[in-house]
Amino acid sequence: xxxxxxxxxxxxxxxxxxxxxxxxxxxxxxxxxxxxxxxxxxxxxxxxxxxxxxxxxxxxxxxxxxxxxxxxxxxxxxxxxxxxxxxxxxxxxxxxxxxxxxxxxxxxxxxx
Amino acid sequence: xxxxxxxxxxxxxxxxxxxxxxxxxxxxxxxxxxxxxxxxxxxxxxxxxxxxxxxxxxxxxxxxxxxxxxxxxxxxxxxxxxxxxxxxxxxxxxxxxxxxxxxxxxxxxxxxxxx
Numbered sequence: 001x002x003x004x005x006x007x008x009x010x011x012x013x014x015x016x017x018x019x020x021x022x023x024x025x026x027x028x029x030x031x032x033x034x035x036x037x038x039x040x041x042x043x044x045x046x047x048x049x050x051x052x053x054x055x056x057x058x059x060x061x062x063x064x065x066x067x068x069x070x071x072x073x074x075x076x077x078x079x080x081x082x083x084x085x086x087x088x089x090x091x092x093x094x095x096x097x098x099x100x101x102x103x104x105x106x107x108x109x110x111x112x
Numbered sequence: 113x114x115x116x117x118x119x120x121x122x123x124x125x126x127x128x129x130x131x132x133x134x135x136x137x138x139x140x141x142x143x144x145x146x147x148x149x150x151x152x153x154x155x156x157x158x159x160x161x162x163x164x165x166x167x168x169x170x171x172x173x174x175x176x177x178x179x180x181x182x183x184x185x186x187x188x189x190x191x192x193x194x195x196x197x198x199x200x201x202x203x204x205x206x207x208x209x210x211x212x213x214x215x216x217x218x219x220x221x222x223x224x225x226x227x
Binding site: 006030035042048088092105 | 145147152153154155156157160168170171202204206213214215216217218219220221
């Protein structure tokens with residue numbers, strides 16, 4: 001079964017609003033990553049947060065990690081129509097030889 | 113995507129025929145991965161490689177085999193394609209490294225239809 005489970009599966013907001021996506025996982029991780037996928041394209045890496053970090057920022061992105069709850073959230077502030085995409089969390093089992101397991105993704109639609 | 117190419121990008125085949133997808137990288141990265149993406153399932157890891165001739169199974173490896181005879185190429189083979197293997201296949205690469213972070217760069221994907 002997949003390690004990362006994401007919530008919600010789909011999210012529709014207006015431009016300028018914030019978008020929050022959540023990811024839960026089952027076992028200990030080395031780090032957690034978020035990726036973005038535009039329709040019909042490959043995934044692009046957004047941000048990585050290590051297991052000893054609680055929060056990380058990159059531009060309009062803010063990621064939090066709660067290892068006690070085995071969960072992470074991705075916040076996109078002041079969203080734009082160009083943020084419309086699917087977002088995936090991925091958990092890193094580097095200690096197990098490099099496996100990276102993805103969640104099912106959240107489909108974000110930002111309406112102008 | 114720069115540094116990683118997949119071929120073919122589109123393929124239609126019939127049940128029972130063999131199919132090979134190729135992933136080629138010019139980044140000299142150690143790790144290479146094959147994922148499949150299906151509606152409702154997200155991305156699922158099929159096989160991955162952590163070096164030349166070093167491979168391991170992922171979540172959904174049944175019906176697939178892989179080979180990596182040189183750093184730059186990672187081949188995914190469906191010995192006898194089935195309709196359930198209709199999917200979009202993504203190759204990804206990662207340098208790995210002492211930091212322990214596998215940040216993946218993805219190819220553009222290969223859409224396979226098995227009739």
